[in-house]
Amino acid sequence: MNEPRHRRIAWIDATHGVAGDMLLGALVDAGVELTLLQAAVDAVIPGTVRLVADEVTRAGMRAAHVRVELLAEDQHHRGWPTIDHLIADAADRPRETGETSLPDRAPTDRRRVTDGVDPAQVDRCALEPRAAEWARATFRRIAEVEARAHGVAVADVHFHEVGAWDSIADIVGVCAGLVALGVERVVASPAALGQGMVRMAHGELAVPGPAVVDLARGWPTLPGPEGSGELTTPTGMALLRLGEPGSMPEMTITAVGTGAGTKDLPGHANVTRVVIGEPAPPRADVDPPEHGPRTMLACTVDDLDPRLWPGVLDRIVAAGADDAWLIPVVMRKGRPGHVLEALAPPHAADAVREVIYRHTSTLGIRSWDIHRDALHRDWVEVDVLGHPVRVKRGLRGGEVVGMQPEYADVAAAAVALELSEREVLQRALAACPTD
Secondary structure, eight states: OOOOOEEEEEEEEOOOBOOOOHHHHHHHTTTTTHHHHHHHHHSSSSSSEEEEEEEEEEETTEEEEEEEEEESSOOOEEEHHHHHHHHHHHHOOOOOOSSSOOOOOOOSSSSSEOOOOOGOOOOOGGOOOOHHHHHHHHHHHHHHHHHHHHHHHGGGGGSSGGHHHHHHHHHHHHHHHHTTTTTEEEEOOOOOOOOEEEEEEEEEEEOHHHHHHHHTTTTTTEEOOOTOOEEEEEHHHHHTTTTTEEEOOOOEEEEEEEEEEOOOOOTOOOOOEEEEEOOOOOOTOOTTSSSEEEEEEEEEEEEOOOGGGHHHHHHHTTTTTTEEEEEEOOOGGGGGGEEEEEEEEEEGHHHHHHHHHHHHHOOOEEEEEEEEEEEEEEEEEEEEETEEEEEEEEEEEEEEEEEEEEEEHHHHHHHTTTOOOOHHHHHHHHOOOHH
């Protein structure tokens, strides 16, 4: 039996683009068995698709490409409530007996095919609750974007491209694959969106399409090569939003997978990489990275659409800032405004400054050098009614002077336990050791 996989980090390199099939291929290349993904998809839409994996090259780079072959007539227009119900129902069914293990490395055969589980066993299949939660959140995010684009209620959204069975297979398969690898945290690079034109269900549109642009709000993006067409799909962008933007975290790498898109573009490797790793242990004998010289940047803005501020703050942090925040102020002539402040390491100050100029209406930025003192930090994992919750502790001279549960863990446990997040938070703090 393989060692248990838990608390891993997945870093997604989307600098060449990202799509559902590309992420699926990357996870298979990283070691997830195709039969495991097939079982997860069959739990949601039994007897409708078959997953096929091939080894291909894209601009000379080897990668895995996963195709979704339809076994029945596809239904392109499906409402979000229907999809949400299918995924929730799959998570509620009893899990198939037996054990599914993952290899220590990806299989080396060039073509892998699975015909799915025996139809007589479909009712015994189950989707891991965590995978179902991620898949439902992904479809919900797409539904909200579609609702805004078409001016309808979310419950009335009928998907087109992303409602087809192949897209359901991509989303469910990616979420199941991440859970199978023990991933608890997802971090991703800026996404290359592409340039040119693409044909959608409603006609020809400029790249990036409206759904991708809306899903990418607050996420750092790249244009991609001129004339490359669509490099990031709505499904791929929505799956990226399961995580947070950032560079590769400090970790011990355990697996790497490269997934290919359908197109092979000259001079552009149409691939997505996924790097899996174990979080680096805390280093209590050195100053934490938050400690030391910093640059404070500030500006005052009174004419920016307030709906844009969350995206601006996310972009500033993605550019390397430690933190960014807004302070409401009253300006000359009684005008309401905000002071935007960002705290950044000196090496990231120019990148943060560029983001502020590009994404706000300010005409000038004040900056000054400061020194930041920070507590040492470590992480402990506590049990809340059978669900793990990580707690970050602040230490000074070896003494715990503050602790804060990880909100994502609190939220996940609250959903699973059907408790309020406030109660889970209190239980996690009560269970956290102080020595």
